[in-house]
Amino acid sequence: MRTRNLKVDLLARVEGEGALTVRIRGDQVQDAKLSIYEPPRFFEAFLVGRHCAEAPDITARICGICPIAYQISASRAIEEAFGVSIDPMVRALRRLIYCGEWIESHVLHVAMLHAPDFLGYADAIEMAKDHPDVVRTALRLKKVGNDVMALLGGREIHPVNVRIGGFYKVPTRSELQALRPSLEWALEAADQMADLVAGFPFPEFHRSYEFVGLRNPPEYPLFDGKVVSSAGVELSLDQFEEHFPEEHVEHSNALHSARRGAGGYQVGPMARFNLNFDLLTPRAKQAAKRQGLEPPVTNPFRSIVVRAVETIFACEEALRILDLYQEPERPFEDFEPREAKGCGCSEAPRGICFHSYEVGSDGLIRRAHIMPPTAQNLRCVEEDLAQVVAKNLDKPDTELQWLCEQAVRNYDPCISCATHFLKLRVERL
Numbered sequence: 001m002r003t004r005n006l007k008v009d010l011l012a013r014v015e016g017e018g019a020l021t022v023r024i025r026g027d028q029v030q031d032a033k034l035s036i037y038e039p040p041r042f043f044e045a046f047l048v049g050r051h052c053a054e055a056p057d058i059t060a061r062i063c064g065i066c067p068i069a070y071q072i073s074a075s076r077a078i079e080e081a082f083g084v085s086i087d088p089m090v091r092a093l094r095r096l097i098y099c100g101e102w103i104e105s106h107v108l109h110v111a112m113l114h115a116p117d118f119l120g121y122a123d124a125i126e127m128a129k130d131h132p133d134v135v136r137t138a139l140r141l142k143k144v145g146n147d148v149m150a151l152l153g154g155r156e157i158h159p160v161n162v163r164i165g166g167f168y169k170v171p172t173r174s175e176l177q178a179l180r181p182s183l184e185w186a187l188e189a190a191d192q193m194a195d196l197v198a199g200f201p202f203p204e205f206h207r208s209y210e211f212v213g214l215r216n217p218p219e220y221p222l223f224d225g226k227v228v229s230s231a232g233v234e235l236s237l238d239q240f241e242e243h244f245p246e247e248h249v250e251h252s253n254a255l256h257s258a259r260r261g262a263g264g265y266q267v268g269p270m271a272r273f274n275l276n277f278d279l280l281t282p283r284a285k286q287a288a289k290r291q292g293l294e295p296p297v298t299n300p301f302r303s304i305v306v307r308a309v310e311t312i313f314a315c316e317e318a319l320r321i322l323d324l325y326q327e328p329e330r331p332f333e334d335f336e337p338r339e340a341k342g343c344g345c346s347e348a349p350r351g352i353c354f355h356s357y358e359v360g361s362d363g364l365i366r367r368a369h370i371m372p373p374t375a376q377n378l379r380c381v382e383e384d385l386a387q388v389v390a391k392n393l394d395k396p397d398t399e400l401q402w403l404c405e406q407a408v409r410n411y412d413p414c415i416s417c418a419t420h421f422l423k424l425r426v427e428r429l
Contacts, residue, residue: 022389022404032386047368052078052337052359053164059355059370060158065108068101068149069348070370071162072223073355078164080237081342081359082335089328090166093152096176096321097162098222098346099314100148103186104156105349106269106307106314107145109412110197111138114304117406118200134196137189141311144186148179148318166332176325183322187315191287194308198291203403205388206298209380210262211271212244214347220279220313221272223346228275229265230296237343240354246371257376264379267351268411269306270297281320284313300384300410307349307412337363348373350412374413381411 023031043062047055055074060067072094079086086094111134112124121127128135146156151171153159161168209230216225227235235243244265246255259265273280273288274295280288288294288309297306339361345354351373358367388407392400 022385024389024393027393029386029390032382032389044368044370047357047365050365051363052081052357052365053363055355055357055365055368056162056164057158057160060162062370062372064157065105066101066348066350066353067158068098068153068162069346069353070355071159072098072346073344073353073370074357075162075164076223076344076346077342077355077357078344078359079335079342080344081340081357082338084165084333084335086166086333087328087330089326090170090331090333092321092325093167093170094162095219095222096318097149097152097159099318099321100145100152100156102222102314102349103145103190103311103318104142104149105145105412106311107138107142107190107193109349110193110304110307110311111135111141113412114406114409115197115200117402117409118197118202118304138193141186141189141193144182145314147182151175151179163332165335166328166330168331170328170331172327173325176322180319180322183315183318187283187312187319190308190311190315191283194287194291194305194312197308198293198305200304202299202301203388203406204299205301205391207300207384207387209270209298210259210265211274212259212265212267212376213271213275213352214345215275215279217279220276220281220317221347223344227345227352229259230271230274231259231262233259237345237354238341240343240345241356241369244371244376246375255375256379257371258379264383265376266300266380267373267376268303269310269349269351270300270303271351272347273297273306273309280309281313281316283316284309287312300407303410303412337361350374351376374411377411377413381408381413384410 022029043059047058050058055078056071059070059074062070116123116127119127124135149156149159152161154161211230212227214221214225215228227237227240243260244257245260246257249256274297277295291305293305293309337359341358343356345352353373354371356369357365360366384407385404388403392403
């Protein structure tokens with residue numbers, strides 16, 4: 001039998017580096033391994049021995065695209081350990097800065113990283129030659145998200161204003177209201193973006209997934225609540241590590257996650273959408289229904305539409321918070337360290353970002369455990385790739401390679417978080 005070798009030295013339009021090997025015997029895919037070979041980054045080890053107040057700023061450096069997810073998850077874990085309750089308006093501001101992160105991250109993925117796959121371009125620069133208005137609108141829309149993060153976080157990359165108990169400084173109502181015109185424009189632009197991407201040609205591919213995410217009625221989840229799954233699992237955060245263990249795999253420097261006794265699972269936009277569709281804001285729900293997008297969504301190639309719908313939600317939610325905001329008396333709540341363990345979890349653009357810390361009475365971190373969303377999705381990505389290849393064995397190498405890359409980009413992997421991507425070799429035995 002002839003052997004086909006497909007090689008991609010570096011997968012474009014994702015963050016990170018790694019390798020994929022698919023082994024095929026006859027018409028059967030025997031193995032699909034996604035090798036993450038970038039060196040481990042040891043953030044959990046960095047945290048041990050540091051004061052718990054440093055955790056939000058240290059973990060923010062894990063990712064330049066979704067630092068808020070790490071800051072909020074770390075803050076919520078320490079607050080849970082010490083029994084800190086934050087002011088409702090401060091909590092609303094946390095949701096607002098999280099909306100900013102969702103807007104900038106989702107738009108970057110939808111318009112710049114993933115849309116070229118569906119439109120047949122190598123990258124967004126090439127796409128801009130034929131669709132300049134789409135790219136210009138996306139850049140402006142992304143900037144709206146960045147502006148929200150900059151106002152509340154002090155800067156849009158690795159914000160410095162988030163802390164345990166709240167923020168170092170909170171904006172005045174007038175400062176926050178200055179965001180209104182751009183957010184109102186963004187809501188319209190996000191609605192149009194959803195209509196655009198819903199018309200893309202999607203490969204016919206469906207799988208039966210176990211979707212896992214947060215649920216915290218009446219809110220569409222950004223942080224807090226319970227971990228639930230489409231298989232009926234419902235857990236408090238302190239039960240998560242027991243039910244969703246990680247394991248080392250020989251071919252990767254990133255850990256793989258599974259639900260104990262059940263296997264791989266998916267986190268991220270499709271999981272949130274399927275688990276919390278009833279909690280979407282009105283315009284986001286209306287846009288989803290207009291595109292025929294109602295649970296269960298099981299085609300990962302349509303995740304680009306779900307991200308566009310979540311961008312509408314983030315704009316709506318941000319405007320809602322602007323309407324209700326009154327400056328709190330204090331920007332943060334103080335805390336008193338004690339020997340304790342706390343867990344925190346938030347919905348990063350790519351899925352749940354789980355943190356667990358054990359802290360001593362001196363406030364120093366004794367143990368830190370962080371589960372990034374991309375690492376949780378890796379097993380699911382490999383399973384997708386095996387099935388995508390199996391369904392498309394008749395395609396020439398160039399088309400199969402493109403489809404495999406696109407299947408990976410469905411997850412918008414942030415591989416620096418997972419510790420990175422992609423040489424592709426197909427061996428036909």
